Amino acid sequence: MAVPGGPGGRALRSDAERTVRRILEAAERVLRDDPTATMERIAEAAGVARTTIHRRFTSREALIDAMTLWAAQQFDAAVRAGRPDTLPPLVALYQVTANVLRVKSGWGFAMSRPGSADPEVERIHARVLAECDRLFLRARDAGDIRADVDLVWARRVYYALIHEATRSIPADGDTDALASRVVDTLLRGIGSAT
Amino acid sequence: MAVPGGPGGRALRSDAERTVRRILEAAERVLRDDPTATMERIAEAAGVARTTIHRRFTSREALIDAMTLWAAQQFDAAVRAGRPDTLPPLVALYQVTANVLRVKSGWGFAMSRPGSADPEVERIHARVLAECDRLFLRARDAGDIRADVDLVWARRVYYALIHEATRSIPADGDTDALASRVVDTLLRGIGSAT
DNA sequence: AGTACTAGCGACATTAATGTTGCAAGTGTC
DNA sequence: GACACTTGCAACATTAATGTCGCTAGTACT
Structure with a gap:
């Protein structure tokens, strides 16, 4: 059989x-x-x-390491595919967000693990982080982000919003709509315009 | 000795x-x-x-349950102390945020556990959630939150920002400054004003 | 002083997960 | 049809955490 x-x-x-x-x-x-x-x-x-x-996989740890590495590579690819260094900042921000949401919806566990033992994973995450920072810097220079905003905090908020958004993907699955919601919230917040 | x-x-x-x-x-x-x-x-x-x-504690689980209950009670008290039902919405939002940050910095693990076995914990969290929703509703009625914002999403963003902010408390510990940063980001985002 | 109460300590039983090995079986390639 | 390859299965050994017990000892209340 x-x-x-x-x-x-x-x-x-x-x-x-x-x-x-x-x-x-x-x-x-x-x-x-x-x-x-x-x-x-x-x-x-x-x-x-x-x-x-x-x-x-020689051990449970090895299995998880493999997942982490695989997810990190997907993550990296998703970010690069958004052309964060060349597209206009806001366009790139949207593309990157949508791509990352797609990947993270499927690899949320493996991507949320802090501090992997594998240095390769660390390198990838550091590189992505740097790309994100460069994008935010470009966005600020273009006047899309207020000059008084701490960019480290901004990045943390961005990561947090993506993380939060990911938790509802199994439900509706429309990552594009979610991406615009995330970007909109990130940039405008929820308050009334001054 | x-x-x-x-x-x-x-x-x-x-x-x-x-x-x-x-x-x-x-x-x-x-x-x-x-x-x-x-x-x-x-x-x-x-x-x-x-x-x-x-x-x-009869078991490891019982210990964690006890932590969870204790933290939930602290959480509840922190929210109530912010007078979310009576103070002007934005004032209450700030007070609640500052209080919650204080508590969550000390009980982050116990508070971040979803779905406790203890129904009392569930009740408390549900009540706090309802309080939060009421506050956001009042804020929207007062014109502090845009009318087109999904309040469920707004609440999730709020929780996520608090969670993120908590991760840096051991470093500087200034919960008041963090609270205003959280509220500011929540309401205005990081983008330039339209 | 006597008593009640509780913490430390060491030993033990239980359970559960992890990791290993040998063997049978089945399928695609040659 | 023989071969190569890998999987399932079952039976281990190992390790580690959990939970229990009985004993000793020390302090504070009466």
Whole structure:
């Protein structure tokens, strides 16, 4: 009764890669709403045996590290795709936001882990952070952000808004609408114009 | 060499209560930067033996529940003290924010736990939520919040900003300045005025 | 002084997760 | 059809945290 990916089956390289993917995605889904979830639960969600996970990842930590790295790469790509260094600041801000929301909706757990052991992950996050700061600087120079605003605080608020927005994506899923909501809130707040 | 609270010592009721307090506060401190920290570490941080914690709280879960309840009560008190139903909306918003920041800086872990098992905690959080919504409604009626803003989103942004602001309190500790920064950002955003 | 109460300490039982290994089985490629 | 490859399954060993007990000891209230 074996199915592809079931017991046996010559695991082609592409098959194996697909299994790894399935494990990573299942881990994300499971750990998102219970960070202490067991390997057993992850395996169950991935539709594989627990031992299969251990064959692919030497330890639980290694699994999470792999997720973190993968998510960081996606994150990086999403930001770059928004052309934060070349497009007009506000346009880039919108594009970057929409892209990041898309990625983060699927990899929220892996992206929200502070301080990874893998230096590569650290490097990526630092680079993204720098890109974000440059974008904000350009936005301020263009007069889109008030000159008296602390840019570090601004970035933290931006990250926080994205994080908050991500929590409602499973519901409606319209990342574009969410992106404009985030950008609008970031720039104008919720108060009446002076 | 026994000290008050050391080995032995007739634990007066006030002594026992003080010990419980110490445990709760240590647990908050330890769990804040490692939610999976062991009971051993918590005991160590509290300066008591691990068994002492188990005498006071039947299980790890019970300890966390107690923290959660305590924090929720503090939270509730902080919000009420801001007179969100009677003061002018913007004044109340500032007061509530400052009070909540003060509490949350000390009980960030216990307050950030979603869905407690204790129904009392749920009730308190629901009540605070309702108070917040009423305040925002009053603010909108007073013209302080734009009429086209989704108040549910507004509340989520408010919570997110408070959460973010809390993360820098250990550094400078000036909750009043932080509160005005939060309220300002919430109302005006970071963009240039139209 | 006597008593009541509680904390520390050490030892133990229990449970649960993690990680490892050997074997059978199945599928695609050659 | 033989081979290569990987998975599922079951049965381990290991480790670590949790929770329990009995004992000792010290302090404060009476």
